[in-house]
Amino acid sequence: MKKLQSYFLFLGISLSLVYCKTNRQPVVNQAVTKNETVADAAPKPAGLSPFLVPEATIAKMQIEEGFEIKLVAAEPLVSAPVAMQFDDQGRMWVVEMTGYMPDTIGTGEDIPNGNIVILADKNQDGTYDERTVVIDSLVLPRAICLIEDGILVAEPTNLWFYEIKNGKAGNRTLVDPKYTEGGNVEHQPNGLLRAMDNWIYNAKSDKRYRRKGDKWLIEHTHFRGQWGICQDNYGRLYYNNNSQNLLGDFFPAGLGAWNKNQRTVAGYNEKSVANNKVYPIHPTPGVNRGYMQNILDDSLRLNDFTAAAGPVIYRGDLFGKNYEFNAFVPEPSANLIKRNILNEKGYVVKGEQAYKGREFLASTDERFRPVSLYNAPDGAMYILDMYRGIIQHKTYLTPYLKEQIGKRSLTQPLSSGRIYKVVPKGAAPKPVIIPDDAQELVRLLGHPNGWVRDRAQQKLIDFKYNQTLPALRAALVQTANPLLAIHALWTLEGLNSLKTEEVLAWLNRPEWTYRMQGLYAASGVMTPKSYPQYVSALSTMLDNNDTLAAPYVAFLCKNIAGFDEPAARGLLARLSSRYANNRYVADAIISNLEGREELALADTTLIAGTGSLLGKQLEKVVTSVKNAQGNRNPETLKKEFPKGAALFTSICQTCHGPDGAGVKSLAPPLNQSEWVTGNKDKLISIVLFGLTGPVRVNGHVYQTPEVSGDMPGIGYDKDMPSEDIAQLLSYIRKSWRNNADAISTEEVARTRQKLTGREKAFTETELNGI
Structure with a gap:
C-alpha cells in the first residue's frame, strides 16, 4: 500500500499527430549542452504540454557537453515500448505494452493487444525503417529474453518460451505459470536479464531461470528491484525502486538466498548510490503527490526520485574512460536521465551523482518519458521513451494528479513511442554483427563493448560450440585482457566444460578480480569428488587472512555441506572466530543455518559469544522465527476474507512483505503494529488517504531512507467498494500475530463519508488527534 509514481504511461488508441520516419534523415539535437540555455528551461508556471513530433522533442532536450541525441525509431513504427533486446544482426526486438491504462479507470486493460515486434534498419543509415510483428495478441507483455532458438516472453501471470524460426513464432512452452503471481501492473516481475553467470534474473522478483536441454530450471534468489535490472562487467546486478537512485549486489547474484528465516543478507540490495536528488529543468507538478511538502521545490520541480526506472551500467566503447563504470537511471516523471559514477573498494561498490544541480540529460517536454536504458551493439546508450502525458496507474491515481492531467490536456494522444540513442558528437557508430564463425566468437569475448562480449558468450553456449574449448582454455589463462578471461570462464561453465583445476588456479591468483570470479564459479562446479580440493583451497585463503574472500567462503559452505557437513561446519567456525564483527561475513554465515539458528546461537564452538555482531544478527533471526510460529493460518483467513486477501496480495504485500514484517527501503511492518491493531478510524483513514512519514x-521511528516517506491510500478510487476495503483491513488485523476484531463495511463507509473531499495524506500528528 505504497505510493509508486509509476514509470508506466497511459496508452491510448489514436494519435492526433503522427510522425512517419520513412525517408527522413536522422534527427539530432542541436548542441543544447550544460553551458548553454534554452528558453524553456527557465522556471515558469506549468501550462499545456502539447504533443510534439520527435524533432521538436529533441530540441527541448539538454544533454552533457560533447554528446548528442539521435532518433532511432518513432510512431507509427513503434508504440508504447517498455523493453527490448538486440539480436545478432543489430535488430531491435521491442515489447509494446499497448493495452496499459486505456483510460483513467483502466477500461480494457485485459484486451490482448500487446506485441513483440522486430525493428530493422534496412538501409543501415542508423534509423530503423521496417517493422515486423512477431507475436501479437498479448495482454500487457512486459519483458523478453532471446535464448537459443526462441524467446522468453513475460505476459502476466505467465512466462512463455516461444520457438522462433525464420523470424516467426512457433510452438510455445509454459515456463512458469506464476511468473507475476500477486501484485498489480506496477508491482510485477520484469527484466529477464541474462547475466554473466548464465542465469536469467528479474526485477521485482526472487526467481531466476535457466534452460538445461529441454527443461527450464527455476531457483529462488534474492528479491530485488522494481522496474529494470542490469549488470556490470563482472556480473554484479543493479536495480532500484521508484524512490531509490540505484541499488545493487556486492556479491554474485546466485549466493546467499537460502535461509528463509533471514530477512536480509548484507551485500545484497545495498544502496549503490544513496543520493536520490534530481534536477528537472522545468516545473514538474504532474506527480501523484505534488501537493505534499518537500515533494516539489519552490519552483514546482521534483526534489527526489519518485519514478526511478530501468537503469543501465554503461559498458559500451564510445563514451571514453570517464564513463567507464557509470550508472544511468531514467526518471520519467521529471523527464530526465541521471548519471552516477561508481567506485569499487574490495567487494563494496558505492557511487555518487556525477553532477550537482544538473543532469546528464533533461527535457522540458513533459511527455518525454524514458522508462528503460540499454547498452547496444554499436556502443551507444539507447533510450526507450513511451512518450505519454500520464504516468500513473489507476490504483494510486490521486484527485490532485487527475486535476493536473485535465488542466494541461495530458491524456491524448496515447499510442506513440520513441527510441533514441546517445552518442558522442559527430559519432556515426556501426553495430557489431555477431558472426556464426566459432573462432571469431571467442575473439569477441574480449571486445571492448560489453554488449558484444555478452552476446558472443551467449551464442557460444546456445549453439554448443564445443569445438572452441581449446581456444576458450587459452583465453582463460592469458593475462593481457582480464575481461576476455572472465567471459571465457563463464562460457566454459555454460558449456559444462569448466574443470576443477581451472577454478582452483583462479582461487590462487593474487588479483581479486580473478579470485572473485573463481569463488563464484566454484559454487556451480563442485562435485562429490572435487569438494575436498575446494575445502583445502578455502582453508588456505583463511590461513592467508584473505578478508575479501571470507564472505564467499561462508557462502560456499552451503555447497560443501551437501557433501561433508563437518567440513562446512569447521570452515564456519573459523570464520565466526575471526570475522564475527564483519557484517558481510556474519550474514553469509547465517545464510547456512536455516532451521538451526537457535541451536547455533547456543553452540559456543560455532558462535563465539552473543555480544558480537554475528551473535546479535542471529538473535534477531531467532526472535523472528519465534514470532512467526505464532502466526495464524493464512488459508483460513483467505476463506474468511477472500476479497481482503486478494487486495493484500495485489496492493500491500509488495511493500509490507507477505509476512507483514515490512520491506527494507519501502515500508514498515504491519505485523504487531499498533496502527493496524489499534483505533479502527485511524487505520481506515490511513488506507483511504495514505500516510506521510x-x-x-x-x-521505532520509520522515515526515509529506511522506508519510503509516503504511503498512498486507495480511497481515491471511487469504484473501490467499501466492503472490499473492510475485508482488507479485517484480513491484516487478524493475520500473523495480530488478533484484533474485524472492521465492517459500515465503518469504512462512515469514515469515507466523513472524509469526503480530502486529498492529502495524513500525518502521524493528525492521526493522533482522531
Missing part, C-alpha cells in the same frame, strides 16, 4: 511503529 515519519511514523512511529512499536517504538
Whole structure:
C-alpha cells in the first residue's frame, strides 16, 4: 500500500499527430549542452504540454557537453515500448505494452493487444525503417529474453518460451505459470536479464531461470528491484525502486538466498548510490503527490526520485574512460536521465551523482518519458521513451494528479513511442554483427563493448560450440585482457566444460578480480569428488587472512555441506572466530543455518559469544522465527476474507512483505503494529488517504531512507467498494500475530463519508488527534 509514481504511461488508441520516419534523415539535437540555455528551461508556471513530433522533442532536450541525441525509431513504427533486446544482426526486438491504462479507470486493460515486434534498419543509415510483428495478441507483455532458438516472453501471470524460426513464432512452452503471481501492473516481475553467470534474473522478483536441454530450471534468489535490472562487467546486478537512485549486489547474484528465516543478507540490495536528488529543468507538478511538502521545490520541480526506472551500467566503447563504470537511471516523471559514477573498494561498490544541480540529460517536454536504458551493439546508450502525458496507474491515481492531467490536456494522444540513442558528437557508430564463425566468437569475448562480449558468450553456449574449448582454455589463462578471461570462464561453465583445476588456479591468483570470479564459479562446479580440493583451497585463503574472500567462503559452505557437513561446519567456525564483527561475513554465515539458528546461537564452538555482531544478527533471526510460529493460518483467513486477501496480495504485500514484517527501503511492518491493531478510524483513514512519514511503529521511528516517506491510500478510487476495503483491513488485523476484531463495511463507509473531499495524506500528528 505504497505510493509508486509509476514509470508506466497511459496508452491510448489514436494519435492526433503522427510522425512517419520513412525517408527522413536522422534527427539530432542541436548542441543544447550544460553551458548553454534554452528558453524553456527557465522556471515558469506549468501550462499545456502539447504533443510534439520527435524533432521538436529533441530540441527541448539538454544533454552533457560533447554528446548528442539521435532518433532511432518513432510512431507509427513503434508504440508504447517498455523493453527490448538486440539480436545478432543489430535488430531491435521491442515489447509494446499497448493495452496499459486505456483510460483513467483502466477500461480494457485485459484486451490482448500487446506485441513483440522486430525493428530493422534496412538501409543501415542508423534509423530503423521496417517493422515486423512477431507475436501479437498479448495482454500487457512486459519483458523478453532471446535464448537459443526462441524467446522468453513475460505476459502476466505467465512466462512463455516461444520457438522462433525464420523470424516467426512457433510452438510455445509454459515456463512458469506464476511468473507475476500477486501484485498489480506496477508491482510485477520484469527484466529477464541474462547475466554473466548464465542465469536469467528479474526485477521485482526472487526467481531466476535457466534452460538445461529441454527443461527450464527455476531457483529462488534474492528479491530485488522494481522496474529494470542490469549488470556490470563482472556480473554484479543493479536495480532500484521508484524512490531509490540505484541499488545493487556486492556479491554474485546466485549466493546467499537460502535461509528463509533471514530477512536480509548484507551485500545484497545495498544502496549503490544513496543520493536520490534530481534536477528537472522545468516545473514538474504532474506527480501523484505534488501537493505534499518537500515533494516539489519552490519552483514546482521534483526534489527526489519518485519514478526511478530501468537503469543501465554503461559498458559500451564510445563514451571514453570517464564513463567507464557509470550508472544511468531514467526518471520519467521529471523527464530526465541521471548519471552516477561508481567506485569499487574490495567487494563494496558505492557511487555518487556525477553532477550537482544538473543532469546528464533533461527535457522540458513533459511527455518525454524514458522508462528503460540499454547498452547496444554499436556502443551507444539507447533510450526507450513511451512518450505519454500520464504516468500513473489507476490504483494510486490521486484527485490532485487527475486535476493536473485535465488542466494541461495530458491524456491524448496515447499510442506513440520513441527510441533514441546517445552518442558522442559527430559519432556515426556501426553495430557489431555477431558472426556464426566459432573462432571469431571467442575473439569477441574480449571486445571492448560489453554488449558484444555478452552476446558472443551467449551464442557460444546456445549453439554448443564445443569445438572452441581449446581456444576458450587459452583465453582463460592469458593475462593481457582480464575481461576476455572472465567471459571465457563463464562460457566454459555454460558449456559444462569448466574443470576443477581451472577454478582452483583462479582461487590462487593474487588479483581479486580473478579470485572473485573463481569463488563464484566454484559454487556451480563442485562435485562429490572435487569438494575436498575446494575445502583445502578455502582453508588456505583463511590461513592467508584473505578478508575479501571470507564472505564467499561462508557462502560456499552451503555447497560443501551437501557433501561433508563437518567440513562446512569447521570452515564456519573459523570464520565466526575471526570475522564475527564483519557484517558481510556474519550474514553469509547465517545464510547456512536455516532451521538451526537457535541451536547455533547456543553452540559456543560455532558462535563465539552473543555480544558480537554475528551473535546479535542471529538473535534477531531467532526472535523472528519465534514470532512467526505464532502466526495464524493464512488459508483460513483467505476463506474468511477472500476479497481482503486478494487486495493484500495485489496492493500491500509488495511493500509490507507477505509476512507483514515490512520491506527494507519501502515500508514498515504491519505485523504487531499498533496502527493496524489499534483505533479502527485511524487505520481506515490511513488506507483511504495514505500516510506521510515519519511514523512511529512499536517504538521505532520509520522515515526515509529506511522506508519510503509516503504511503498512498486507495480511497481515491471511487469504484473501490467499501466492503472490499473492510475485508482488507479485517484480513491484516487478524493475520500473523495480530488478533484484533474485524472492521465492517459500515465503518469504512462512515469514515469515507466523513472524509469526503480530502486529498492529502495524513500525518502521524493528525492521526493522533482522531
